[in-house]
Amino acid sequence: xxLALFGGGNSYKVSAVFENAGQLVSGxxxxxxxxxxxxxxDIELDDNGQALITMEVEDSLAPLHAGTTATIRATSLxxxxxxxISLQPGPNNGSEIxxxxxxxxxxxxxxxxxxxxxxxxxxxxxxxxxxxxxGSADQYDGRGxxxxxxxxxxAPFLSGTTRLFGELALDQEIFERFVVDTADTVSAIxxxxxxxxxxxxxxNTAMRxxxxxxxALRRAxxxxxxxxxxxxxxxxNLRSTLDDxxxxxxVSKPATRExxxxxxxxxxxxxxxxxxxxxxxxxxxxxxxxxDLIELTAKQPRLAQLTSSVFPRAIxxxxxxxxxxxxxxxxxxxxxxxxxKFAEDAGYYDANGHYARVMPVLSPTERLPSNTLVGVPPARxxxxxxxxxxxxxxxxxxxVQPAPDGSSPRPFAxxxxxxxxxGP
Numbered sequence: 001x002x003l004a005l006f007g008g009g010n011s012y013k014v015s016a017v018f019e020n021a022g023q024l025v026s027g028x029x030x031x032x033x034x035x036x037x038x039x040x041x042d043i044e045l046d047d048n049g050q051a052l053i054t055m056e057v058e059d060s061l062a063p064l065h066a067g068t069t070a071t072i073r074a075t076s077l078x079x080x081x082x083x084x085i086s087l088q089p090g091p092n093n094g095s096e097i098x099x100x101x102x103x104x105x106x107x108x109x110x111x112x113x114x115x116x117x118x119x120x121x122x123x124x125x126x127x128x129x130x131x132x133x134x135g136s137a138d139q140y141d142g143r144g145x146x147x148x149x150x151x152x153x154x155a156p157f158l159s160g161t162t163r164l165f166g167e168l169a170l171d172q173e174i175f176e177r178f179v180v181d182t183a184d185t186v187s188a189i190x191x192x193x194x195x196x197x198x199x200x201x202x203x204n205t206a207m208r209x210x211x212x213x214x215x216a217l218r219r220a221x222x223x224x225x226x227x228x229x230x231x232x233x234x235x236x237n238l239r240s241t242l243d244d245x246x247x248x249x250x251v252s253k254p255a256t257r258e259x260x261x262x263x264x265x266x267x268x269x270x271x272x273x274x275x276x277x278x279x280x281x282x283x284x285x286x287x288x289x290x291x292d293l294i295e296l297t298a299k300q301p302r303l304a305q306l307t308s309s310v311f312p313r314a315i316x317x318x319x320x321x322x323x324x325x326x327x328x329x330x331x332x333x334x335x336x337x338x339x340x341k342f343a344e345d346a347g348y349y350d351a352n353g354h355y356a357r358v359m360p361v362l363s364p365t366e367r368l369p370s371n372t373l374v375g376v377p378p379a380r381x382x383x384x385x386x387x388x389x390x391x392x393x394x395x396x397x398x399x400v401q402p403a404p405d406g407s408s409p410r411p412f413a414x415x416x417x418x419x420x421x422x423g424p
Contacts, residue, residue: 012062013041014055016103018110021051022072022083029084030055037061040085050105055085064101065094071109083111330396333408337400371422394419 021043030038038061042054057064067090075082097103118126140147168175189196210217286292365373395415397408402420409417 012057012059012099014057014064014097014099014101014103016053016055016070016085016108017046017105018051018053018070018072018108019105020110021053022111022113024051024053024072024083024085030057030087031084032061032087032089037087051110053085055087057087061089063096063098064103065090065092065096067091067094067107068097068103069107069109070103072111074111330410330412333397334394334399341400 024040024043026040026043028040029036030040038055038057040053041056044052044054046052053070055070064087069088069090071086071088072083073086075084118129121129168178282292284293289295365375367373395409395412395417397403397410398415398417398420400408400421402408409415409420411417
């Protein structure tokens with residue numbers, strides 16, 4: 001009863017060696033599995049200048065076993081003397097740690113204080129971080145409700161970011177290459193910091209100009225839905241056009257294989273065409289009045305005005321002469337044959353010169369049994385009503401021998417294809 005009332009018994013104590021005490025003070029809790037299981041009773045330095053923390057642990061957990069680890073943790077992100085020691089007991093089959101025993105530094109973890117992090121930064125970086133914090137304070141000054149509203153999206157953001165980095169961690173090689181490329185990019189940007197500053201300044205100016213045109217921007221945004229709907233219809237129709245175009249591309253592929261040799265052969269032509277193109281340029285536009293095609297084109301309206309009455313009459317004349325031309329066109333072989341053969345008849349000559357003179361006689365003739373054409377006397381033409389000419393109406397091409405391919409004489413209305421000259 002005396003021992004129970006006055007605490008005359010000895011409690012279980014154990015020491016732990018840490019690199020630093022991490023703002024621990026006597027009386028801080030010792031927790032196991034998040035539940036208070038003791039307290040810190042003493043803090044001192046060992047012979048190596050490391051922190052030696054003495055803890056008193058509940059009898060229900062005594063004794064601890066080898067493999068037990070001790071970690072100094074913080075109860076919140078900020079504060080003073082808000083630390084505790086978290087114990088993770090070793091397996092029960094390990095050797096026991098006697099009362100007053102020690103947990104080595106290889107089984108303890110000391111926290112990294114924020115001061116240690118700041119001490120690793122140079123003065124310029126600390127100044128930039130200070131300005132960032134102050135700027136963030138100015139950013140949220142007077143915007144508490146908006147900031148509170150945005151906080152509810154913070155958890156989904158963290159969840160999505162966790163999944164993103166989880167996917168990145170699946171392929172370490174790609175992620176490492178991404179980090180290296182990002183570092184190279186940031187280094188390149190740092191080398192062009194002046195250009196980046198000018199870009200930010202110009203962007204600020206552009207955004208300010210857009211803000212000044214907010215009325216026009218609002219009108220543009222109002223018209224944007226209709227524009228997008230029409231664009232959607234256009235793109236839908238474009239899809240069928242592209243399907244048809246694909247057939248054209250497929251058909252064009254064999255022809256494109258010949259383009260390379262064609263362009264190689266075209267290159268000398270283009271090189272030699274440069275003087276011609278230069279002359280053509282001078283022809284189209286040349287300094288001075290009334291000496292190029294542009295000025296000639298400018299005078300075309302006057303020319304059109306002058307010819308507005310002449311050309312209609314010329315067109316009517318051509319229209320009326322169309323039947324005559326169509327009728328005479330069929331006799332082109334006869335006219336060409338007369339021109340070529342007429343000179344041959346008078347081309348023979350001897351020492352006395354040409355011994356034959358030939359002239360056309362445009363009068364009725366008749367053929368004798370000896371295949372000789374003789375003129376019809378006028379008396380017979382007038383006093384012999386029963387006389388008929390040998391060839392009253394030759395077909396086109398009928399005045400020369402028939403062509404071997406049968407292209408002449410050509411049948412025509414009212415003519416006789418059998419009336420052709422004898423001979424091959």
